[in-house]
Amino acid sequence: MRVTVRLFARLRDLAGAGELVRDLSTPATVQTVWRSLVADFPPLAEYERTMSVAVNAEYARMNAEVTDGDEIAFLPPVSGG
């Protein structure tokens, strides 16, 4: 299956892209997607404990299942306002 990954702010800078496509075998979770990203972009790992994640623009947990066509977002600590 194929999912779209969205990265924001410093995560985007570290990976050098704000949007990536990943091909994964099923079943997969957000954690699976994250591990495949960190394998390609090791500096992302520093955010493992502080980031939030979203699936299809809804907040989710690392153990949430992902399915074909999903959009998975990894969000560093926020600084709006």
Next chain:
Amino acid sequence: MNIRRPGLQTWRHEPEPHLKMRPTYKVRPHPTMRHTSGGYTGLMSVPLVAITTAALDLAALVAEVSSGDAGGHGAIATFTGLVRHHNLGRTVLFLEYEAYEPLAVRALERIVAEARDTWPGARLAVHHRIGRLELGEASIIIAAASPHRDDAFAACRYTIERVKQIVPIWKREHFEGGQVWLEGATADPDDNDARQTAYRIACA
């Protein structure tokens, strides 16, 4: 994933090219006002929550929370967040805001709903600007209308505290000598401790 209402005017803004944002922002013409060209003006009513690259319009927001309830609200409290020229000892040149726009809109809607549950008479609106902001420009505006001032102040304060906790927006500070992404809270809307903290600050 934008706010959708039938029969709306659509106003498109040009996003910063490197920001992957959805560039649609819908504005509903006020029934008593003649529609004029242009986007974000006091002549039109506006959505209660919005993420936009356009300059923010507090008067429009106040009009929106006041609309349809003449005399019902005894108070309107507002908050405007501005770009400051100094931060942590650095001389700031400008800020660059980025959002995960569909989730940011949902998070703002969630905050408005939380405030409405907490202060049932309150009517709230909040707009956040993204893109490049110069010193002194407004990054966020909030308006809270309520029958009484205590609730208006509290709902307004609660909203800005919650925005800083759970809305997926980030600012990059460009300062003399460099740039840095600012990072605050790990966003978790289900974290009740964070919500209680915002409530305590709001009612202090």
